[in-house]
Amino acid sequence: MEENKTYWFDVGPVSAIPLRGARTVKTPRREIAVFRTASNDVFALENRCPHKGGPLSEGIVHGHKVACPLHNLIIDLETGMAAGDAGCARKFPVKIERGHVYLDMGVAASA
Structure with a gap:
């Protein structure tokens, strides 16, 4: 079994991501x-609500949570x-x- 390797990808400056908002990164798989x-913490999730598939990046960020734009989950x-x-x-x-924000593309590229 092959071990996942870490490949950090520069997403851009933190300031390019709106406060209480999101930016999307497209990979070949997702x-x-x-x-x-609001407190400048940064998190990354698949841009898909686990319930109905809504685009989480379009949701409202409050604290360390996001509300799905489709149904407010x-x-x-x-x-996650x-x-x-x-x-x-x-x-x-x-x-x-x-x-700058870096995303581990080794994990992002895995299944």
Whole structure:
């Protein structure tokens, strides 16, 4: 079994992601939403609500949560878990260095 390797991709400056908003990154396998909270914390989830497939990047960010724009289901940005046991959005490792957001594309490219 092959081990996942870490490949950090520069998504851009933190300031390019709106406060309490998101920016999307398209990969060959999926679209990833990179969120920035009011307190400048950054999280990345697959841009798909686990309940009805809504685009999470278009949802309202409040605290460390996002509300799906289709039906207001609340998703935890830290874990990807949906409220009420409605599933889980896949989360991806991110880091911030020198004011830029980096996404682990090794994880993003895996199944």
